[in-house]
Amino acid sequence: MDHISWIKERPVAHRGLHDLNRTRWENTLSAFAAAIEKNYAIECDVHLSGDGVPVVIHDNDLKRLTGVDGYVWQRSAAEIKALRIGGTEDRVPTLAETLRLVDGRVPLVIELKGVPGHDAGIVAKVASELRSYRGKVAIMSFDHWLLRDFPKEAPGVPAGLTAWGDMPHHFEAHFSMLGSGYSFVSYDVTALPNPFVTFVRERLQMPVISWTVRDRAAVQRTFAHADQMTFEGFDPDGGLTS
Template sequence: MASNMVKKVLLGGLAAAGAAAWAIAPRRSSDKHRHAVQPVPDVWYAHRGLHDAGSGLNEQYAAESGEYVALARRMAMKAGYGTPEVTGPIAPENSLASFAAACEAGFGIELDIQMTADGRIVVVHDNDLMRVAGDPRRIADLTYDELTRIPLFPSPSKPGDARSAQAGDGEPAQVPQGYYQHVPLFSDVLKVVNGRVPIIVEYKFETNRYWDERDEEFMDLGDALLSAYDGTYVMESFHPGAVAWYRKHRPTYAVGSWPRRSSFGNGVLPWAAGSLGFNFLGRPDFVAYDWHGGNLPQVRAARAMGATAVSWTVRSSDEYAICDDWFDRHIFESFVPQYR
């Protein structure tokens, strides 16, 4: 009796392990070869461009972020954005200036795209503009024309700010005077990059729990821009439906899952996302994972089965030293990598 019980437990354990391995497995090497899929280019990727205001620029990383901000401003001015007389940010996160700065410095770029109320594809991370512009309105409720009149990190923000210092109260009555950057069209970003450096493009959704006609439209429009782009890029998303869409419609391109528990709310779904449990839906070529979790069993297993592991977001040389052995590529900000 005891022997039978042990066998059942062992068989159950093996079945569970097999199911887990099947769920998190990336695309098979034979399929990559058949479609001639190129690997994720081996460069450092500047998170939301090389920026002098925005994500990661807080007191915790002040020891190294000064050099990073100075480089972002210098490279943006080299590309023709701003002047030394501009006292506010020159190259805020996800702006044309920040992407031009990354190109001038020779870094790859990681960026986020969303769709506006009038069906334009723009580059912006948050679902609203509160953090980056002091404006509480949502991207999905604004037209691109409205976005052009909302400065990113407006005065009294200063270089090195992680968050806009201005509490917004709605759309400005007219386009502000003087130098400023606004949420850009994805098409304009692609013109600025112009194939000079590789891009990791993240499709951002208001929710990752559902899929509707607007999401299909978003995928079609984003893909149309990328298909016409003569440069190197890979695609990623929190949403497993977007990963599956690209694997189906664009099998020759590298596709990545970007699992994050908080993007799925509460319950079983967040646990499954963080455990790479949705990989079976799209069989990604790479996995972008919080740098703290690079040594977790699911990440190590996916990497052992052929997935490229990409860290996000490394913000200091100390963090890089901790996680470098766990990852094949890195998305960074707030410090300047010592080689590039």
């Protein structure tokens, strides 16, 4: 697991170091620049545009973030890049633009967002853009159909399972994916501790990060049962007031 041990070193800024979308919005170059300035790792989300370009945005529906009706897969990368986020000067960045900004200065964890029927080739296209990237980078996904493509389409890129749930059928699904070759887990902090996370950490020596930490109780839960946190809404180095 040495190729992914770095994921434990620094807190991971959830969608960058945004301010809960007051003035600096999630998954923007401004949020990523703020994380770099504070030396935090960055988590970001990637969808495929209608013309097959990886773009950095969390929602498939454009409305919440851009105010525009429609879906990411219905628009070209050029059209998406023209959309302002939250009425600010920031626009939806491509993955290529994000990689150029980060440029290896902090670790980057990329969550691939699957959209059935509209995500063909997303793993291969992200992997292609990472081929010449020299920084610490990993990919992860909730979507098992994408995770199964990771070993074939993104060989050599550290891969993770993003997961949630605290019921036996959730754990069965997560265990069933162990053969897909992932090397770390990102788990919902509200479901810690649990048998799956305990197994992968203690038996497989696999790093586990939590999502999404927003208060002191979640920080404490993370470091009691996982190795690092994905956080938002506060500055971990500045302390917590709640």
